[in-house]
Amino acid sequence: MTSLRFVFLFLLISFSASAQKDYKLWLQYNSVTNSAVASEYKNNLKGIVVLGNSETIKIAEKELKTGFLDMLGSIPEIKQNIEGENNLIVGSQLDLSTEIKSELKADFEKINNEGFIIKSISLQKKKQIVISGKNDIAVLYGVFNFLRILQTNKSVKNLNIVDSPKTNIRILNHWDNLDRTVERGYAGFSLWNWQKLPDFIDQRYIDYARANASIGINGTVLTNVNANALILTPQYLEKVEALANVFRPYGIKVYLTARFSAPIEIGNLKTADPKDPEVINWWKTKSAEIYKRIPDFGGFLVKANSEGQPGPQNYGRNHVDGANMLADAVAPFGGVIMWRAFVYSEHDANDRAKQAYAEFQPYDGKFKENVIVQVKNGAIDFQPREPFHPLFGAMPKTPLMMEFQITQEYLGFSTHLVFLPKLFQEVLESDTHQKGKGSTVAKVVDGTLYQNKLTGIAGVANIGNDLNWTGHPFAQANWYGFGRLAWNPYLDSEIIAEEWLRSTFSNDENFIKPVKNIMIESREAVVNYMTPLGLHHIMDTGHHYGPGPWVSNLSRPEWNPTYYHKADKNGIGFDRSKSGTNAVSQYAPEVAKLFDNLETCPEKDLLWFHHVSWDYKLKNGQTLWNGLALKYQEGVNQVREMQNVWNKAEKYVDSERFNEVKMLLEIQLKEAKWWRDACLLYFQQFSGKELPAGVEKSTQTLEYFKSLKFPFAPGNG
Amino acid sequence: MTSLRFVFLFLLISFSASAQKDYKLWLQYNSVTNSAVASEYKNNLKGIVVLGNSETIKIAEKELKTGFLDMLGSIPEIKQNIEGENNLIVGSQLDLSTEIKSELKADFEKINNEGFIIKSISLQKKKQIVISGKNDIAVLYGVFNFLRILQTNKSVKNLNIVDSPKTNIRILNHWDNLDRTVERGYAGFSLWNWQKLPDFIDQRYIDYARANASIGINGTVLTNVNANALILTPQYLEKVEALANVFRPYGIKVYLTARFSAPIEIGNLKTADPKDPEVINWWKTKSAEIYKRIPDFGGFLVKANSEGQPGPQNYGRNHVDGANMLADAVAPFGGVIMWRAFVYSEHDANDRAKQAYAEFQPYDGKFKENVIVQVKNGAIDFQPREPFHPLFGAMPKTPLMMEFQITQEYLGFSTHLVFLPKLFQEVLESDTHQKGKGSTVAKVVDGTLYQNKLTGIAGVANIGNDLNWTGHPFAQANWYGFGRLAWNPYLDSEIIAEEWLRSTFSNDENFIKPVKNIMIESREAVVNYMTPLGLHHIMDTGHHYGPGPWVSNLSRPEWNPTYYHKADKNGIGFDRSKSGTNAVSQYAPEVAKLFDNLETCPEKDLLWFHHVSWDYKLKNGQTLWNGLALKYQEGVNQVREMQNVWNKAEKYVDSERFNEVKMLLEIQLKEAKWWRDACLLYFQQFSGKELPAGVEKSTQTLEYFKSLKFPFAPGNG
Structure with missing residues (x-):
């Protein structure tokens, strides 16, 4: 059998590892390579007792088997009854024994219909882990959550998780x-x-x-x-x-x-x-x-x-x-x-x-x-x-x-x-x-x-x-x-990023930390190289691919980027303050006041709420024009940093996903520069000012950027 | 390592075996399970010597490694020089030693630029296998051909294959x-x-x-x-x-x-x-x-x-x-x-x-x-x-x-x-x-x-x-x-079917024989349940999905199915004989004569060339109407037989591809019946005759079939 196994393993890598790994999303169930962690899991999970036989419960059982086999190389013994200790007991409240139900009574009171309990309990002085909920779907949620614990290499000792979704429709x-x-x-x-x-x-x-x-x-x-x-x-x-x-x-x-x-x-x-x-x-x-x-x-x-x-x-x-x-x-x-x-x-x-x-x-x-x-x-x-x-x-x-x-x-x-x-x-x-x-x-x-x-x-x-x-x-x-x-x-989004990285790629701390950082930074990067300081909707029209701050010829005024940035010789931004459209008045008074006042309005939302002079002094002492240009440059720099980090991640990631992300970051850098150059050349017409030190000059003209057409950009509705 | 391998193997099966196996096409490189065959391969293929270092040659080498590892569980020793016997020597004519070149001289004269040689030769009394051609692409073709020999479990003793493509552009x-x-x-x-x-x-x-x-x-x-x-x-x-x-x-x-x-x-x-x-x-x-x-x-x-x-x-x-x-x-x-x-x-x-x-x-x-x-x-x-x-x-x-x-x-x-x-x-x-x-x-x-x-x-x-x-x-x-x-x-298409089945699914004879038969029969089946006896272009218009023999309202006459079948009270078929459009005259006289004469025209092309009375006697003694109806029924029966055969193939095929084909055959049966019923109900209006014994009656009316609309059928150009 060994050679047969090896056959499949190799194919995975040689022909379509990308298809395979990419396709599996965050359910990679990578082998637990930390031997201490693997031992803990094996010692604390000797058997599985699944209660109930609905389709959902069967799915939960199959998922557990897959997860164990893939992460630990073997499946704990599947038992019909709870015998011995260190069993994983899986089933809905209805299917639990009276003893377990009474053990979890307080927990069941805390959860809603979709909530689940993952708990280490002692039954007749024997240690067991129970995954339960008020119905089978809740049990399935518990099982996936339990598998996530293994995927992220967390301890399974003394588990006490009682969790319910906070919204009804998650769609x-x-x-x-x-x-x-x-x-x-x-x-x-x-x-x-x-x-x-x-x-x-x-x-x-x-x-x-x-x-x-x-x-x-x-x-x-x-x-x-x-x-x-x-x-x-x-x-x-x-x-x-x-x-x-x-x-x-x-x-x-x-x-x-x-x-x-x-x-x-x-x-x-x-x-x-x-x-x-x-x-x-x-x-x-x-x-x-x-x-x-x-x-x-x-x-x-x-x-x-x-x-x-x-x-x-x-x-x-x-x-x-x-x-x-x-x-x-x-x-x-x-x-x-x-x-x-x-x-x-x-x-x-x-x-x-x-x-x-x-x-x-x-x-x-x-x-x-x-x-x-x-x-x-x-x-x-x-x-x-x-x-x-x-x-x-x-x-x-x-x-x-x-x-x-x-x-x-x-x-x-x-x-x-x-x-x-x-x-x-x-x-x-x-x-x-x-x-x-x-x-x-x-x-x-x-x-x-x-x-x-x-x-x-x-x-x-x-x-x-x-x-x-x-x-x-x-x-x-x-x-x-x-x-x-x-x-x-x-x-917290950092916790989400870390969970996802561990489940999708690797539990290696040397990988997690820097890559998590670029994920967390990435949103600010895109704001910086596309629409910093509260700018918005200056994408090219229709497909929304790339910059189009110059577009002003659409039949509906509010589809034109010029409607949103209102750049002119005096400055840039949409005046939604009391002296403008008074959109601020739609917020609660405390918030309205905050946004309305140029001094208190968060700079990240500045040009959303105010038309601001090119010479306006930002909190860092820069003029608005210089600050805007530096933000665009910062966005480009952040993409470069993402590339640096990713290049060092090569040894933790399969080569195909590594290369995919590498190629995509190259495109992202190219397009970040395109955004920076096109927007700054366009806005420069109004500001009439030079780029500040540290901002790279465009190698193309504004006319070039305006000439770009993408008739088959995807997703155009 | 063993457990890690097993992990991957299981995932393949549990999560996306379909994605994986389907994706790999005919390059599955399944493990050679026949031990005699595997031994022969291992004994005759002890080493690999790859000559040249173009990208193409590297691809050929990688392919060989993948193929060997997957099919035999190990890769023969990769050697820099030809040492010992039973080596596989891979390289273009330019990169071969003088001795090998002279050994293959006659063969090289037989092949064109894209042709290849796979030959067992004796070099200094040592047995070797050479894969060569006039350039690296030809060598790659030879390598794939060699791997097909292994995939189809054929012998590698005394190889002597000299093959060139017969056309220049294969596109x-x-x-x-x-x-x-x-x-x-x-x-x-x-x-x-x-x-x-x-x-x-x-x-x-x-x-x-x-x-x-x-x-x-x-x-x-x-x-x-x-x-x-x-x-x-x-x-x-x-x-x-x-x-x-x-x-x-x-x-x-x-x-x-x-x-x-x-x-x-x-x-x-x-x-x-x-x-x-x-x-x-x-x-x-x-x-x-x-x-x-x-x-x-x-x-x-x-x-x-x-x-x-x-x-x-x-x-x-x-x-x-x-x-x-x-x-x-x-x-x-x-x-x-x-x-x-x-x-x-x-x-x-x-x-x-x-x-x-x-x-x-x-x-x-x-x-x-x-x-x-x-x-x-x-x-x-x-x-x-x-x-x-x-x-x-x-x-x-x-x-x-x-x-x-x-x-x-x-x-x-x-x-x-x-x-x-x-x-x-x-x-x-x-x-x-x-x-x-x-x-x-x-x-x-x-x-x-x-x-x-x-x-x-x-x-x-x-x-x-x-x-x-x-x-x-x-x-x-x-x-x-x-x-x-x-x-x-x-x-021969049977040889192609067999090669493909062996490379794609299994070398088991109990699988190959019946499944090859349904493949070979399948084309006649579709002719029977769609357009038997020379009928043509009676598909619904635009998307060409399903039957539409009644369609006659399109602006271009030759886009209407009625243009092609010309059914009326007298009969059915397009008269392309001398007394009709004389399309037969475009063929060589021998062929024209054959097609022109109702007696000699192959029945499979009958209604392509002739407008034939509903009472015309076919070679099997049936009237045209009965024969037509029986052909439609035969098509349906043939799909049922495909289902029977496929259901017995379950044990030779992974469950996901098995189920995919099973579901698709169910659709094919449904649509074969749709074709039969819609066409016979429609043509019956003209023939005015009852269905012969053995032909199942439609459970729907002609009006129902005519009412079906498929505005989003795919591929509509």
């Missing part, structure tokens, strides 16, 4: 079209092979579910928010049902986007007016049809009256009318409506940043119980940095769901290493002051600030059919980190 | 667009990630090159014949260059499609007239620019004045003018022009099947030396069965290149198991009689019939970014088989 939003193109997708095309569904179940569906379950994601919206009504026809629902069947044992519910005009397009009605009885009935019947196929269908995500999508306003109704009508349709089946607050109108001359708040805040308290309003993290659109969205904390009677973007629409596509949990954390930690100091966005999102029952976090997926799922090996960390933060919005 | 045509959609692609999307090129070299590019080299494919057209001029701009040529650099050491030349109107679209000229001096100069300059980047650039493939593509006729010129102008542009660099003969006009009321011949045959002898005319295997368009194209043999002074379609546009996409080499062989074996009996299509294609110097076979690729490259595990066999037939158009 990926796939902006996937029925033709398998993905809007803002940079990792190939959609995973969902509609042509071969329902009869062909791609192995990837299973591996996708497994990866999500391992980080606690419990929902997936299969289709683009710019929706196609055909997904709601029997022809497609049969396919959706097949996916739901695959995902169910992994605790993942399927959701769909509902095109508001579907009653017209596929229902042969003349209207989609949410007050029309036929329309109301159509959605009720359609919902019943869906729930008949998929009894645990999650519900609908809706983008209405936004960027050309139809909605209730087409009929003189408002968002509340639309959302509540749909909410009534799914309520009998326990479904929810996730209604997006991402609205702005080309007919509204008001600052785009103010429009969602202006539209939605007055609706507070008017939505049905099973509606949750999905709000992007910032008021514009997933920029490298935005101040938190003013709606957070401003609608106490309405559940608000966070919408993060995992796919890097505005952050370098899948060629830039940018660790997004750092961005997510910054938003979640922001203090809205809406209910006094400490009213953080996280508390709004997890419902603790206003005691909302329905809570959730959505992430626009960065997943495609690339061999490595996400295009960039490090973009896997953003999927991972999103899931971890959706489970617990208070987690 | 894949990728109908890949710059947005990564693939026209007629059913295996995901384009491999070419233009966004990340040139700086990011996806591992798949390397694995693609390796797979092609292993079967002797030496060219690839990267872009769709429905071409985009942007591929010829520096922005894209830089990316093409990067791919060419990857492919070069594998012996693969890069070609591009040339959009005829490129001088206007990207050259700022007012015309693309091939006689215009500015246009002529533009193409010369463009060619020089390309060859500066890619000195071994292969040349251009052109679809002109066909299905809306621009061409010389837009300027009152003809195909010769267009092709020769481009030929002059690439001639100084050794490039070739592959000019497609696939033309038909909506303004020509003539039988579509006659138009390519009518247009091109008169041009015989008028093309420049470096032009090769690329002709589809049949006169219509890649149907499940077509008589050979009448141009073959009819242009003695013009090199004609075969164009096969590997992607299954009209043969069930990537969900139907159809082994295409059987189809290819049928075409290649067809006797054109143009230079007397035995003037087979193969002899036209390999140039031996008319002593053409330039020869080639093109295959429209079925490759995409699916994990398994081709969508269906068995579709890999069509890529493989195409390559083998391009190398040697006289190879």
Whole structure:
């Protein structure tokens, strides 16, 4: 057998190690090479007792076996009953013996339905470890968490973990079209092979579910928010049902986007007016049809009256009318409506940043119980940095769901290493002051600030059919980190980075420390080389690839970068202070005051809120122009440092992933320079000033940068 | 180490065995489990001596090491010099010792530049095996061929293989667009990630090159014949260059499609007239620019004045003018022009099947030396069965290149198991009689019939970014088989099937025999359940998915299925006899006579050439209607038999590929029934007859089948 084994091992390395390793995400289950740690694991884990026999429990058992075999080279004895000591006992509360249940009584009181317990206990004076929860899905979460302990080489002695997810809906939003193109997708095309569904179940569906379950994601919206009504026809629902069947044992519910005009397009009605009885009935019947196929269908995500999508306003109704009508349709089946607050109108001359708040805040308290309003993290659109969205904390009677973007629409596509949990954390930690100091966005999102029952976090997926799922090996960390933060919005992004690195690459401290550092720095790097000091939305238009601060010819003013930076001879920045659009007034008074005052406004948000003179003195004593230029240069320098660190990581990483990241960092450096040079040459026209010392000069002209065209940049929606 | 190895082995099976095994194509290098065979290999292969150090030779050496390690568990000693006996000596003629060269003198005289020698020789009374050729690429071909001997468990005693490819250009045509959609692609999307090129070299590019080299494919057209001029701009040529650099050491030349109107679209000229001096100069300059980047650039493939593509006729010129102008542009660099003969006009009321011949045959002898005319295997368009194209043999002074379609546009996409080499062989074996009996299509294609110097076979690729490259595990066999037939158009498809099965799955005879049988039968099965007895082009329109014999509303008459089957109360079939369109007259007299006479016309081509009464008596005594119905039923039965055989193959195949094929056969059965039922219900309207005994009745109505719509069927061009 040995030679046979060796055969496979070698192939792994010689032919498609990349496919293999990249594909496995953070579930590498690398062999535990630290012998002390391995011994501890073997000594404390002599047997496995699995209670229950649902599909979910079988998945948990298989996962444990895989994990043990891969990490320790052997599987502890599988026992039918608890005999001897040092057993791992795995099962839901219902399946536990009375003795264990009473042992864990206090712990069970602490967890919710999805929470789990991992605990070292003594049963008849024998040491055992129990993994349990109130149902089998919770047990599966516990198993993945336990395996993570092994993956990160932590001790299994005296375990006492009692953990519950802090939000109800932890969900990926796939902006996937029925033709398998993905809007803002940079990792190939959609995973969902509609042509071969329902009869062909791609192995990837299973591996996708497994990866999500391992980080606690419990929902997936299969289709683009710019929706196609055909997904709601029997022809497609049969396919959706097949996916739901695959995902169910992994605790993942399927959701769909509902095109508001579907009653017209596929229902042969003349209207989609949410007050029309036929329309109301159509959605009720359609919902019943869906729930008949998929009894645990999650519900609908809706983008209405936004960027050309139809909605209730087409009929003189408002968002509340639309959302509540749909909410009534799914309520009998326990479904929810996730209604997006991402609205702005080309007919509204008001600052785009103010429009969602202006539209939605007055609706507070008017939505049905099973509606949750999905709000992007910032008021514009997933920029490298935005101040938190003013709606957070401003609608106490309405559940608000966070919408993060995992796919890097505005952050370098899948060629830039940018660790997004750092961005997510910054938003979640922001203090809205809406209910006094400490009213953080996280508390709004997890419902603790206003005691909302329905809570959730959505992430626009960065997943495609690339061999490595996400295009960039490090973009896997953003999927991972999103899931971890959706489970617990208070987690520190450094901890997430470290968990991910250990599970994905290596437990070697000489690798972890420097590479973790570049991950943590990477978000600030992209801000620096793209949009420092509060600049935003100066990407080239449509595809959003590369710099385009000069673009000013689009029909909708708020799609033009010039709308956002407002550079002129006097300075640069969007005046949202009281003397400007007064967008600051949408925040709580303490926050509004902070942002409104040029002196107290954080410099990272300076040009978001203020139009500032080129000669304005920054806190470090530099003029704004010099400071801006130095920030751009700093971004480039940070990428160079990322390269230095990565080059030293070669010995800890397989050669293919090492080379992939190396090539990608080369592209990132090239594009960071492109951003720096194009933006500084463009803004220099207004500032009329020389570049300060330390800032490298462009080798190309502004005209060259303006001439670049990318008609086939991916993900253009 | 053992436990570590075991870790990897298990992961392979537990997490993504499918990804891994499917991805590896026919280069599985499975362990040789027959111990007698393994011993023979080990005894006869004690050392390896590699001569030369080009990139290609290094690839050959690495391949040998991988193959030995995987198949035998160890690598023979790598030696610097030939010491002892039973060495494998690998190197090109130039690098061989005088003694070996003289030993192989006669063999070297037999091979061409790409041919190889694998020979057991005696050197100073010591047994050795030599793999050689006139250059390093030929050596690489020899190495892959040698590894195939091991993969198929054949003896390595007394080797004496002297083999050369019979055609010059063995090339894949990728109908890949710059947005990564693939026209007629059913295996995901384009491999070419233009966004990340040139700086990011996806591992798949390397694995693609390796797979092609292993079967002797030496060219690839990267872009769709429905071409985009942007591929010829520096922005894209830089990316093409990067791919060419990857492919070069594998012996693969890069070609591009040339959009005829490129001088206007990207050259700022007012015309693309091939006689215009500015246009002529533009193409010369463009060619020089390309060859500066890619000195071994292969040349251009052109679809002109066909299905809306621009061409010389837009300027009152003809195909010769267009092709020769481009030929002059690439001639100084050794490039070739592959000019497609696939033309038909909506303004020509003539039988579509006659138009390519009518247009091109008169041009015989008028093309420049470096032009090769690329002709589809049949006169219509890649149907499940077509008589050979009448141009073959009819242009003695013009090199004609075969164009096969590997992607299954009209043969069930990537969900139907159809082994295409059987189809290819049928075409290649067809006797054109143009230079007397035995003037087979193969002899036209390999140039031996008319002593053409330039020869080639093109295959429209079925490759995409699916994990398994081709969508269906068995579709890999069509890529493989195409390559083998391009190398040697006289190879028997059964031998190809067996080679492929052994290399891809197992050498177990109990597996090989039945599964080979279903592969061989599979092509006739698809003909039976789609288009028996010479029917053709009755697929639903646009996407060509499923039956659509009723479609008659398209603007171009020859795009309507009704144009092709002409069913009416009197009978069915397209009368191409002398009393009809006289398409038969385009063949040599012997062939024309055969096809023209209802009595001698092969029944497999009956309705291609004749409009036949429903009561016509077939050779088996059945009426045409009954015979047709029974053929449809036979197709369905054949798929059931494929299922029976496959279900018994479970123990020889990994579970994931087993299940994939099982699910796909289920779809194939469902669709075979759909074809049978829809076509018979439709034709029954005309025949007015009952189904004969043995033919299952449809459970759906014709109206139901007509109502089916597939707006997102893949590959729609």
